[in-house]
Amino acid sequence: MANRVRQRSSGVFSATISKIVTLSIAIGTAAILIASMVLIGFQKEITKKITTFAGDFEIAKYSGLVAPYTPTSVQVGQVSRLMADLPSAIEKVIPFTQMLMLIHTSVGVEGISCKGIDPIAVHTALEEYLVVGRLPHLTKATYQNELCLSHHLAQKLSIALGDSVVVHTVHPTVRYRKLKIVGIYCTYLSDIDENLAFCDMRLIQRLNNWSAETVNGYTIFLKDYVTPTKALRDTILPLIDYDLRLIPTQRKYITFYDWLAIIQKNTTIFVLFILLVAGCTMVATLIVQLMERSYMVAILKALGAYDGQVYAILLYNSLRTLCIGMLYGNILGLGLSFLQAHYRCITLEPALYYMRYVPIYTHWKAILFPNLLIFTTLFIALYFSLKWLRQKKIIETLQEG
Structure with a gap:
């Protein structure tokens, strides 16, 4: 019956309304899909950059001094229980040395x-x-006098690949070294690019007169599916010595995580607004179809149709419009997303967005969950609108008219 009604409605006013609703749902679905994939893309890319350079947690010793990396040492025995006790959460624990230089x-x-x-x-x-x-x-038998620094520092100091620079330490003693620039990196994250450079760990150990087993701390890298939560931090703390501190990377780079939280909040408001507009459009279409089919409603009631059967016909046609709109929206949204992911057509200003292009996360979860959200929200809107129409006894009113 619903199919017959739809076929007979091709030339009436509700058919035009149905096409407009299908188009609006398609555009809304595409917008929500793209917004969710872009949001997750930003989260993944920035988190990946930060954890690549700083890990998920950092273990260092309490120094009691203002300098963040004073020559206090950490021995491997102080953190050796981590991998043994948490193999399902921790990917690797890597030692590092760090020193302030000019x-x-x-x-x-x-x-x-x-x-x-x-x-x-x-x-x-x-x-x-x-x-x-x-x-x-790092494969040589002894340390190498080599340095890798950021593109930002290289431009600021007019340094090119292959140049030699003089560095000197400030604490505990003043020492000079001539280092060769062998690499230049770029992350577009100001907190990293403006300060951080890399050298052989053994060079800093030599400058501090340390043994090969003595380091400034350890970096903890978690597995891909593990989140660095407070509960995990509380689990790790008892496994390290009492005089060590466990520093979450999110705390060190809180500026970037706050920026991601703002983007997530704005995206959520955007998605809710689209769902609200789409829901109101679907409900209005349903009422238009009901009003336009008043004669059909009267005939069905005269033939003994129940109110639920009439509403089921309307619900079926509305859901069909919803599904077709979502299908077109997925084709449009995924098509634009794959173009951006492969060709990076839309660029960004790195100073504002920390990357040169709009990132797209084309994982099945980023596609499935927005579709479930759209379908569930609009289905609930249709269901409760039909329930409201039933309470208002719209069908009996139309039948009497």
């Missing part, structure tokens, strides 16, 4: 935080952000 060039002097990377660990994730060059050689 770098001298013909342009001027700049302070940097030089991080020594472990020669034993694999650092392929860091290599993804190299603009030119490479990381310092």
